[in-house]
Amino acid sequence: MIWSLKETLPREDIEEIQLKRLKKQIKKIYKKVPYYREKFKEIGIKPKDIQSLADIKYLPFTSKEDLRLNYPFGMFAVPKEEIVRYHASSGTTGNPTVVGYTRKDMETWKECIARLVTMAGVTRRDIAHISFGYGLFTGAFGLHQGLEKVGAAVVPMSSGNTQRQIKMMKDFGATVLIGTPSYGLRLAETAIEMGIDPLTDLKLRVGCFGGEGSTEAMRDKLHESLGLFATENYGLSEVVGPGVSGECTELTGLHINEDHFLCEVINPETGEVLPAGEEGELVITPLTKEAIPVVRYRTKDITSIDYEPCSCGRTTARMAKVSGRTDDMLIISGVNVFPSQIEEVLYNIDGIGTNYLITVYKENYIDKIAIDVEVTDNSVLDSPDSIENLLKKVREQLHVTLGIHPKINLVESKKIKRTEGKAQRVVDLRNKDGN
Amino acid sequence: MAIKQISIFVQNRPGHLADVTEILKENNIKIIGLSLTEGNDFGIVRLIVDDVYKTEYLLKEDKYLTRIDDVLVILIDDQIGLINSICQELAKNNININYIYMLLEEYNKKLPLVIKTSDQEKTKEVIENLGISVISQSTKSRNN
Numbered sequence: 001m002i003w004s005l006k007e008t009l010p011r012e013d014i015e016e017i018q019l020k021r022l023k024k025q026i027k028k029i030y031k032k033v034p035y036y037r038e039k040f041k042e043i044g045i046k047p048k049d050i051q052s053l054a055d056i057k058y059l060p061f062t063s064k065e066d067l068r069l070n071y072p073f074g075m076f077a078v079p080k081e082e083i084v085r086y087h088a089s090s091g092t093t094g095n096p097t098v099v100g101y102t103r104k105d106m107e108t109w110k111e112c113i114a115r116l117v118t119m120a121g122v123t124r125r126d127i128a129h130i131s132f133g134y135g136l137f138t139g140a141f142g143l144h145q146g147l148e149k150v151g152a153a154v155v156p157m158s159s160g161n162t163q164r165q166i167k168m169m170k171d172f173g174a175t176v177l178i179g180t181p182s183y184g185l186r187l188a189e190t191a192i193e194m195g196i197d198p199l200t201d202l203k204l205r206v207g208c209f210g211g212e213g214s215t216e217a218m219r220d221k222l223h224e225s226l227g228l229f230a231t232e233n234y235g236l237s238e239v240v241g242p243g244v245s246g247e248c249t250e251l252t253g254l255h256i257n258e259d260h261f262l263c264e265v266i267n268p269e270t271g272e273v274l275p276a277g278e279e280g281e282l283v284i285t286p287l288t289k290e291a292i293p294v295v296r297y298r299t300k301d302i303t304s305i306d307y308e309p310c311s312c313g314r315t316t317a318r319m320a321k322v323s324g325r326t327d328d329m330l331i332i333s334g335v336n337v338f339p340s341q342i343e344e345v346l347y348n349i350d351g352i353g354t355n356y357l358i359t360v361y362k363e364n365y366i367d368k369i370a371i372d373v374e375v376t377d378n379s380v381l382d383s384p385d386s387i388e389n390l391l392k393k394v395r396e397q398l399h400v401t402l403g404i405h406p407k408i409n410l411v412e413s414k415k416i417k418r419t420e421g422k423a424q425r426v427v428d429l430r431n432k433d434g435n
Numbered sequence: 436m437a438i439k440q441i442s443i444f445v446q447n448r449p450g451h452l453a454d455v456t457e458i459l460k461e462n463n464i465k466i467i468g469l470s471l472t473e474g475n476d477f478g479i480v481r482l483i484v485d486d487v488y489k490t491e492y493l494l495k496e497d498k499y500l501t502r503i504d505d506v507l508v509i510l511i512d513d514q515i516g517l518i519n520s521i522c523q524e525l526a527k528n529n530i531n532i533n534y535i536y537m538l539l540e541e542y543n544k545k546l547p548l549v550i551k552t553s554d555q556e557k558t559k560e561v562i563e564n565l566g567i568s569v570i571s572q573s574t575k576s577r578n579n
Contacts, residue, residue, distance in 0.1 A: 375444055375500050378501060379502070380444075381479055381500065381502040382502075383479075383533065384472055384477075387477055388475070410444070410446075410476070410477050412445060412446060412498065413498035
């Protein structure tokens with residue numbers, strides 16, 4: 001099923017809508033957001049210079065850093081009384097990136113999600129179990145509202161307590177699972193441990209996964225272990241949250257809600273716009289966002305875009321699954337972490353040295369993070385308990401500050417690998433093909 | 436004067452203790468006593484050697500975390516009930532034993548035992564009151 005006719009328009013019509021909205025959006029941003037007005041003036045561009053979609057290349061990029069520098073409301077384009085919801089990015093030290101939604105933004109968001117869950121196969125007859133954490137993170141609320149719009153029954157389970165999640169899915173007869181793909185696999189494993197066979201005891205039929213990238217191998221594994229049709233959707237809080245794009249049942253890429261998001265793929269080094277089909281960094285300009293309308297937001301996610309119509313009947317462009325990042329941000333089971341944040345936490349713990357090595361790997365398809373840390377306080381050699389206490393402290397600090405649960409290995413300093421005299425800080429062993 | 440013991444942090448993995456003993460062998464340092472305390476993923480190696488400061492220097496050069504402590508070495512006869520008397524006496528005095536291990540060679544026909552307790556001073560006193568001798572590093576070294 002297709003939720004909206006907007007998803008099936010001829011390319012010319014899609015582009016016409018995009019251009020109309022882009023012009024209007026840029027005019028408004030110029031008027032309402034001093035930060036952009038200054039930036040536009042610096043490079044000598046006026047809203048009227050935007051006469052075609054290709055003219056977007058003259059506009060400046062926006063980065064996460066720009067949002068941080070304008071914390072909390074510097075990039076907002078509407079008075080505060082217009083805001084009906086705030087969200088913020090996860091897992092950061094220092095200033096988070098804050099986003100807001102007007103009443104109309106909320107409607108747009110619901111509409112975008114309604115399209116994505118419908119293209120994944122969800123209908124009003126479904127019972128959707130949401131295992132994303134409810135909070136400042138956009139995932140849970142985003143999917144929740146869109147699923148309600150479709151008419152599905154939402155079970156707002158939130159994250160944690162895996163055994164209870166399984167009991168609820170079984171007792172409520174959940175047919176749709178919402179969460180990170182790695183959590184989906186954990187649910188499957190825990191169910192088996194509890195003596196519940198997901199294939200016969202649960203009624204799951206569709207999975208709408210997001211919050212982290214996944215691979216084809218993970219999709220197969222989710223299908224085998226939970227008996228559901230696994231789809232992926234994409235988004236980021238800076239442009240809306242989930243809702244930018246998602247997979248239809250043809251699994252030919254993620255359909256972009258093009259009437260709301262203008263997507264470009266650029267060469268991350270030069271900033272030059274790349275032709276259709278070429279791989280590069282995804283840049284998104286929301287076309288209808290009111291509260292915090294960013295221009296050319298650099299996602300740092302690597303993908304490519306295919307503009308050919310899909311056999312599902314939709315004509316909207318499709319982005320390939322994100323294949324990597326242009327920066328060193330790690331996504332560990334849906335939590336975004338920069339190595340520099342881990343470093344900051346470690347540097348502030350007494351008894352720990354400045355050398356460390358982060359290893360990211362998969363264990364039974366679930367993201368795991370291990371950190372080799374050197375001990376520098378010899379008073380802990382007093383007893384194993386002192387060392388255990390130090391370990392506990394490191395684990396707790398990382399969990400409280402960044403929301404991650406790393407395995408901490410206290411190691412001899414010389415065992416921390418260095419390359420070319422310079423410390424290598426991150427080793428990512430997650431195979432792109434799924435292991 | 437007490438005996439100096441060196442403690443070294445190692446990971447609980449094959450070869451990690453061997454890396455330490457290799458350094459000692461290469462530098463002709465004699466191991467007189469050795470104990471290994473096991474944690475989940477780590478170990479604490481405790482050594483009595485014939486040159487504790489040289490050992491410390493060499494290990495630090497290789498970035499090992501080390502620590503030197505004073506421990507008592509007591510000399511006991513090979514006799515049933517003797518260790519029990521020591522433990523009973525320490526218990527009576529409310530002294531907790533952190534660890535005990537044997538040295539690898541006899542000394543004056545007696546068995547040398549390294550002991551670390553919650554109160555080393557008092558332990559020395561209690562043990563000497565039992566008529567058991569406690570030795571110091573200096574006498575030990577001379578006899579090597």
